[in-house]
Amino acid sequence: MFWNVQSLDLNFSSTKMAEKRDHPQNLLPPLQIMNYSSPDKPDNYRISPITPTLVGNNEEKSVFEDWSGRGTHVDFAADETVPLVQGRFLGHGVNGGVWETHCKGVALAWKKKYCRRKIGDAERKEIMILKKLDHNHIVKLVGTYTHRQFLGLLLWPVAVCDMATFFEDFETMCLENHITNGEQSARLKALGLPCESSASVYRSGSDFLCSIIGCLASAVAYLHEQKVRHKDLKPSNVLLSRNNLWVTDFGTSTDFSLLSTSATENGERGTPKYFAPEVAAFKPNGRSADVFSLGCIFLEILTMGKFAHMAPMKALHPTVDGSFQNNLGQRDQWLQILQSGSSRYRHLLCEIQQMLDLDPQRRPTALEVKNHLMFINYFRDDHGRAQLFGDCCATPFLTAQEHAEELDSLHKASSAKIMSYQKQIDFLLAEAGGMGRYNELHVRVD
Incomplete structure (x- = not known):
């Protein structure tokens, strides 16, 4: 059984894609799926890092123009075989598993979704949102297909790891001094971090984390500009490479470009730990809920950058669920443990404080966050902290005379x-x- 969904046909600009391609060196050894399941956390499979693949420009152009040889969307007959080889398990998206595969020499993330009867609105919604987006920090949709009861999505890029995995690697290498750990050191080296000692990992890792902040704000600001709410922003939905990052997993996202407001009351709510208060209370919520989740991620980035582990922040989440929204009474303490003598750092904490405001109306927009971070980035920092933006998003700041x-x-x-x-x-x-x-x-x- 298969369905005709030619309306899903994709259009891509291969020229733009080639301009934005990022190819970190492949330093990763073959990895195994690690099962950390327990009665408290069933089906807890650790996300394996993804091997970056270096390919030529012609191969890049070819896979984005026509991955299958039959167009960007293919309805395979029931007796046909999908021409893809399933590689390493990468993790679970919100609506299905994700595996690594290769197509015309390009490493892609292969997301397979089981559809019991037909492709529904939820599946079409994710595809249409991905087709709409074109940003240096957003994953790209290469192609789609149907085969029997399955819908397949092919996504680029295949990064080194996600941010949650990086947090774990960073903590292990800094605190437990497991410099010889093959998997974790390979991932950190692929991200451009030296692993000669725990001290070198800490210094370079802290700078690396700092530069993520501005780029992530740029990605969310772009989504909101395109009238898209992500609705599940969290570290595991941020992919990392040596020179770039990408926001991924738009399975719960909403395109509100045809609506009069971004506020929704549906059941797609994301991950409880990073819920905004209004989301947890099942109240109408809009783009400001994404800003709250982004503020939570910033807090975790700063905590890891300062302590190399999450224990100080976790200690200030006394409720059973450990969520940020259910522990907002501890917000001042969160900010206090991260205080620094740096004026840039203090202003950054003030920005995060506003992002975590209980009242959605008082939070800054994602664009305001991005612009504020650009301004903060030019503050003098006697502590030698890294920039808040990577080179991809760095914007020159005009002096009064230049203005x-x-x-x-x-x-x-x-x-x-x-x-x-x-x-x-x-x-x-x-x-x-x-x-x-x-x-x-x-x-x-x-």
Whole structure:
């Protein structure tokens, strides 16, 4: 049994994709699926890191234009075989498992979803949202297919690991001094972190985490600009490589471009630990709920960057569920343990404090967060902390003098255009006046 879903046909700009391709060196050994299941956490399979693959430009272009040789979407017949080889298990998306596969030499994440009867609105929604997005920090949809009761999605990139895995590796290497741990050191080296000692891992890892903050804010600001709410922002949904990061898993996301407001009351709520208070209370919620979740991630990034483990933050989550929203009474203590003498750091904590405000209306928008971080990034920092943005998102900051010169230049350019338009208007009026006099004389002669 299969379905005709040609409406899912995809359109991609291979030129844009080639410009944004990131190819970290492949330093990872083959890994096994690690089962950490327990009665408290059933089906707890550790996400395996994904091997980055270096491919040529022609192969890149080919896979994004037509991964299957039959178009970007294929309805395979029941007796056909999908031309993909299932590789390592990468983890669970919100609506299905994800495996590594290779297509035309390019490593892709292969997401398979079981559809009991037909492809429904939820599946179409995720595909349409992915088709709509085009950003350096958002995963790309390469293609889709149907085969019997399964819907398959092929996603790029295949990164080194997700942020949650990085947290675990960072803590182990810094505190337990397991520098010889093959899997974890391989991942950190693939991310560009030296692993000669725990001290070197800590210094480089803290700087690496710091640079994630601005890029992640840029990604969320772009989503909201495109009228998309992610609704499940958390460290495991942020993929990392040596020079880039990507927000992934849009299974619960909402495109509200055709709605009058971003507020929703449906059951798609994401992960409880990072819920905004209004989401946990089943109240209408909008883009500001994403901003709250983003603030929670920032807190965890700063905690890891300062302590190399989460224990100080976890100690300030006394409730049983351990969520941020259910422990907001401890917010001042969260910020207090992260205090620093750096003015940049203090302003960053103030921004996070506003992002975690109980009242959604008082939280900054994602774009405001991004812009504030750009401003904060240029504060003097005597503690030598890394930049808040990677090179991909770094924006030059204008001094007062440069700003004045820029305004003066714009003013002169505008004045020149106005003068040019005025001359054209005068010329046309003169012509019109001459034509009017000609017509008047012609009437008199007649």
